[in-house]
Amino acid sequence: MGKQETNVVDVRTPRVSIAIPQGEKGDNGQAGAAKEKPLKMRTQGVNVFYGDNQALSEIDLDIRENEVTALIGPSGCGKSTYLRCLNRMNDTIEGCQVEGTVTLDGENIYDRTVDVVHLRARIGMVFQKPNPFPKSIYDNVAYGPRIHGLVSSQDALNEIVMTSLTKAGLLDEVRNRLHEPGTGLSGGQQQRLCIARAIAVNPEVILMDEPCSALDPIATARIEELIDELRKNYTIIIVTHNMQQAARVSQRTAFFHLGVLVEFGDTERVFTSPRDERTQGYITGRFG
């Protein structure tokens, strides 16, 4: 928790930096209704309960293809819970109950006919703490394609591992030690390995749960570049405590507070002219 609070403090001081990416963002993604990208995921009336506690209420949110959507908000606001609804990771938590509909390409992922295994092959996930398997770098990346039977030959598997590592910007650093344990890498490298592992399955959507919170600023910068790069091929939803990060990498921002979606819109708009007082308060550092 301490770490996350520092992130918030960071934001308070260089307020200016929030404005910096706005110029760059102007030309892509900040479009009006005419240029809007196709809908990828949509959640309607999502309520999540942990036992008797309601963690999220009535969340309606649209995720558009090849965009980065940032979920921000103070600790305990439900943004991670929401993220985990999108690939049904909440299923395994005891006493957790999800209501409402979450659609992926128009299909409700909570429908009885949907196989979670298949769903998670389409929606990959990167976690807060880098969690490579205690296996070799190669095996980490190859694991997904192997279990989903995506490849029939060793060559094809090699190909996937190499491309994934390249896309994750890690190949040059690990080319000569593919068969050494993934746990021996630095924190930032481990996180990029986890990203490579997620994209090796070639998902359509990648969920990232505070992927940089355990990393130093340089490693963070690399991951952010990577996210921007990955947007071309994937739809990305990222939970972050770091508002600068949200401003830098995302096209759309959703602000959660106490289990409610307070505001959702183009990142530039949310950061420059928030409509809600709470959003205003949070991004200017009055609370959070």
Next chain:
Amino acid sequence: MTVSHMSTSKLTAASLHRRHAVEKRFRAYGVVAIVTALVFLIILLSSMLSKGYSAFFQAQIRLPVFFSQDVIDPKRTNSSEIIARANYQILVRNALKARFPDVKKRREVKKLTMLISRGARRHLRAMVAHEPSLIGTTQEVWLLASGDADMFLKGAIPRDIPEKSRRINDRQIAWLNALEEDGASRRRFNVNFFTAGDSREAEQAGIWGAIVGSALTLIVTLILSFPVSVTAAVYLEELSTKNWWTDFLEVNINNMAAVPSIIYGLFGLAIFLNVMHLPRSAPVVGGIVLALMTFPTIIIATRASLKAVPPSIREAARGLGASPAQVVLHHVLPLAMPGIFTGTIIGMSRALGESAPLLMIGMVAFIVDIPQGLFDPASVLPVQIYLWADSPERAFVEKTAAATLVLMVFLVVMNATAVVLRRKFEKRW
């Protein structure tokens, strides 16, 4: 800001002394506990060693044996059957009489023959069967001393005990001394102890039968308990949803671990012998009973090591779309293996040392033959120890201690294996 920094520092300094003292005492308690445990272990080991080491040696007596044609094959049939059936005890007696010609009385002769093990005739028979040309010749043969003679030659029977309270009388002592002076007695490593089954004659008794019985029993125990317990633990820990039913199971499993082992023996007697009519004294039944007893140990150890696998590994696999079975088989179980092995071996070594439940299912019977299979009557090491400890002869005292040493060697080996396996398979992340 009412408490100044000065006074805080002073207070801390004052309490520091007390804290250091507590620290020292805390360490001292630990050292005392370890030393106490070590002292008892050393006392146990040294008493077993001092009593048991002599059982690893065996006295032998050399006699010139005349392989008399008249005794072995009076009709000169050369039939191996006749040769096998001959009374070789006569050869032993004759050899002794020839060595001590002044012994004439029947009772004296009997006392004299009691110096040589009753197993000697088997030895002579084997010699002749192997080499029939010995018939008609005289050979110097080293024969096994009887248990009492063995004890005397090893110095285990002090001479200052009155003759009546000794198992060996003054005449016998004189004969043994004469043999010793001749260089006709020696001590050799007791191979027999490691290759023979049980016997009423201490000098012929060995623990191989018990070792084989223990091995067969433990194989059954391992084959049954390992897969069942690990699957049960995986189900409870990884797959089931927690509800009153799993709580109920948990309580019962912990309860099973605390049930006295003899109860498992009674259960085995009631179900496996009386209802299912499995053979009595058989390793298969012993193995099943010990497996029941080992389930909770392995289940509890497995659950603990499954719990120790970081949840992030499960999330990572699940997030990639691994099915619950894949999460467990590919990631959680391999990471938990060192702990599971340790738990299993601890359970196994407990099973190896268990005697009470096996008494109930008849593994306490006197069994001379080496068991050849899971359904043969057998004994196990701890029960063998129990049986020998119950035998009055002095010679069985050292056997008891020696068998205990052997059992302890097995236990040390098993527990060392647990440590080695743990080191080998442990992964860090």
